[in-house]
Amino acid sequence: GAGVSQTPSNKVTEKGKYVELRCDPISGHTALYWYRQSLGQGPEFLIYFQGTGAADDSGLPNDRFFAVRPEGSVSTLKIQRTERGDSAVYLCASSLKTTQGGCCNQPQHFGDGTRLSIL
Amino acid sequence: DAKTTQPPSMDCAEGRAANLPCNHSTISGNEYVYWYRQIHSQGPQYIIHGLKNNETNEMASLIITEDRKSSTLILPHATLRDTAVYYCIVRVSYGGATNKLIFGTGTLLAVQP
Numbered sequence: 318g319a320g321v322s323q324t325p326s327n328k329v330t331e332k333g334k335y336v337e338l339r340c341d342p343i344s345g346h347t348a349l350y351w352y353r354q355s356l357g358q359g360p361e362f363l364i365y366f367q368g369t370g371a372a373d374d375s376g377l378p379n380d381r382f383f384a385v386r387p388e389g390s391v392s393t394l395k396i397q398r399t400e401r402g403d404s405a406v407y408l409c410a411s412s413l414k415t416t417q418g419g420c421c422n423q424p425q426h427f428g429d430g431t432r433l434s435i436l
Numbered sequence: 437d438a439k440t441t442q443p444p445s446m447d448c449a450e451g452r453a454a455n456l457p458c459n460h461s462t463i464s465g466n467e468y469v470y471w472y473r474q475i476h477s478q479g480p481q482y483i484i485h486g487l488k489n490n491e492t493n494e495m496a497s498l499i500i501t502e503d504r505k506s507s508t509l510i511l512p513h514a515t516l517r518d519t520a521v522y523y524c525i526v527r528v529s530y531g532g533a534t535n536k537l538i539f540g541t542g543t544l545l546a547v548q549p
Contacts, residue, residue, distance in 0.1 A: 362536040410480075423535075
């Protein structure tokens with residue numbers, strides 16, 4: 318079946334511009350996550366949605382970053398006034414709703430990311 | 437979530453078993469051990485997870501020590517396509533906890549022809 322889809326695969330823009338990155342999760346997955354990965358590092362958590370609401374946005378680095386998931390499916394990560402330090406691969410993952418009151422027995426499935434380059 | 441320690445890199449001959457170790461000495465009773473891998477220019481790929489018992493699936497086996505302070509991911513017959521960075525992650529399983537994964541820098545496994 319179809320996996321997590323992220324568009325665009327690459328985005329190059331100038332410092333100060335606004336960008337939107339899109340994530341289409343696996344059908345039926347209610348949980349959605351955004352991560353950011355810098356060169357040579359593991360992915361770092363940004364935000365987690367359960368349904369339409371952001372259950373944890375503690376990883377967003379500052380108020381220039383915002384994410385939405387209005388219908389509980391597709392999500393958009395928005396970055397305002399981009400800076401060169403925002404250059405990274407932005408990864409999206411989705412998972413089924415966890416069961417038995419726990420959080421961690423449903424694996425996350427990742428897309429291949431959007432490579433964002435700020436000139 | 438407990439921290440993990442992995443060697444930065446390992447080599448393995450094609451066709452041989454690759455055994456990737458992970459130390460998680462501060463793991464608590466309700467934390468799962470997860471393994472992901474990331475092939476160059478792709479997103480992380482889920483491999484396997486376990487809580488106490490050893491686990492096996494079509495990709496790999498996960499051996500967790502009895503005290504749960506360390507684990508080993510085993511790829512039984514490594515191929516060149518298994519060359520990737522392998523991440524060992526421990527995650528809390530109590531209700532209401534965020535599902536986030538905390539990645540370290542992983543182990544770069546290089547499978548040699």
